[in-house]
Amino acid sequence: MTTQQLISEIKRKKSFLCIGLDVDLNKIPKYLLEKEDPIFAFNKAIIDATHHLCVAYKPNTAFYEAYGIKGWQALEKTINYLNKNHPEIYTIADAKRGDIGNTSSMYAKAFFEDLGFDSVTVAPYMGKDSVEPFLAFQDKHTILLALTSNKGAFDFQTKIVDGTELYKEVLKTSKTWENSRNLMYVVGATKAEYLAEIRNIIPDSFLLVPGVGAQGGNLQDVCKYGMTKNIGLLINSSRGIIYASQDENFAEAAAKKAEELQGQMKQILQF
Numbered sequence: 001m002t003t004q005q006l007i008s009e010i011k012r013k014k015s016f017l018c019i020g021l022d023v024d025l026n027k028i029p030k031y032l033l034e035k036e037d038p039i040f041a042f043n044k045a046i047i048d049a050t051h052h053l054c055v056a057y058k059p060n061t062a063f064y065e066a067y068g069i070k071g072w073q074a075l076e077k078t079i080n081y082l083n084k085n086h087p088e089i090y091t092i093a094d095a096k097r098g099d100i101g102n103t104s105s106m107y108a109k110a111f112f113e114d115l116g117f118d119s120v121t122v123a124p125y126m127g128k129d130s131v132e133p134f135l136a137f138q139d140k141h142t143i144l145l146a147l148t149s150n151k152g153a154f155d156f157q158t159k160i161v162d163g164t165e166l167y168k169e170v171l172k173t174s175k176t177w178e179n180s181r182n183l184m185y186v187v188g189a190t191k192a193e194y195l196a197e198i199r200n201i202i203p204d205s206f207l208l209v210p211g212v213g214a215q216g217g218n219l220q221d222v223c224k225y226g227m228t229k230n231i232g233l234l235i236n237s238s239r240g241i242i243y244a245s246q247d248e249n250f251a252e253a254a255a256k257k258a259e260e261l262q263g264q265m266k267q268i269l270q271f
């Protein structure tokens with residue numbers, strides 16, 4: 001999907017919500033465990049109940065890899081279900097990959113060609129030649145970790161290197177890479193106060209902003225400092241939406257949580 005198509009969908013749905021499909025078998029309703037594929041059954045119910053409220057879904061691959069071959073098959077069924085039934089929805093493989101060039105090319109093929117995701121999250125630590133193989137794919141986005149939502153972000157990302165914070169160096173340098181127009185960036189919702197300075201470096205790029213909900217990030221603050229004339233934000237919530245209830249009504253409960261966030265987004269988009 002192109003950035004322009006994503007912007008059009010955000011305007012049409014009055015939503016820049018991304019729902020994280022981080023499926024933990026210990027947290028889903030017990031009766032689903034009897035199904036042939038509990039993970040896919042859970043995802044399908046969540047997608048069916050929430051697709052009109054969000055513009056993106058983000059399965060974090062850890063939650064699938066943890067269940068071996070069955071988990072990977074559930075991930076494949078989930079992306080196929082989305083691509084077939086809701087091709088207008090933007091899909092993010094949250095895999096946080098990045099390796100030497102020829103290995104990164106294989107990661108990119110896995111997520112863009114084999115699975116057919118619109119985007120994948122990538123760590124910048126190994127530099128230009130580890131990221132450019134992802135950027136080479138047309139109409140696919142590479143979402144680079146810039147300033148993450150966790151406490152450990154202060155271990156390296158905010159350290160001063162050659163007079164500037166490391167995460168700012170990541171933002172600046174990545175703009176010089178080939179096909180950098182295909183970049184988006186991760187900035188944690190818990191770091192909203194950093195967004196004004198981040199926007200000085202990347203005024204127009206889309207940001208994936210996780211950390212609203214379970215991690216305590218605030219939607220209004222993120223929008224105040226991070227929103228652009230083309231919105232420029234995808235706000236993710238995973239646990240705060242998908243585990244709203246462990247009863248049979250779990251999908252309805254998730255939709256209610258998604259609707260609360262989407263309602264706030266609709267208000268913000270009016271101004």
Ligand SMILES: O=C(O)c1cc(=O)[nH]c(=O)n1[C@@H]1O[C@H](COP(=O)(O)O)[C@@H](O)[C@H]1O
Pocket residue numbers: 020022060094121147148149150186187188210211212213214215236237238239240
């Ligand atoms: O890349 C991410 O999506 C990500 C980056 C980051 O800085 N912080 C962060 O929480 N995430 C992911 O976003 C999701 C957040 O989940 P909840 O805290 O349950 O909403 C998880 O899949 C995390 O792995």
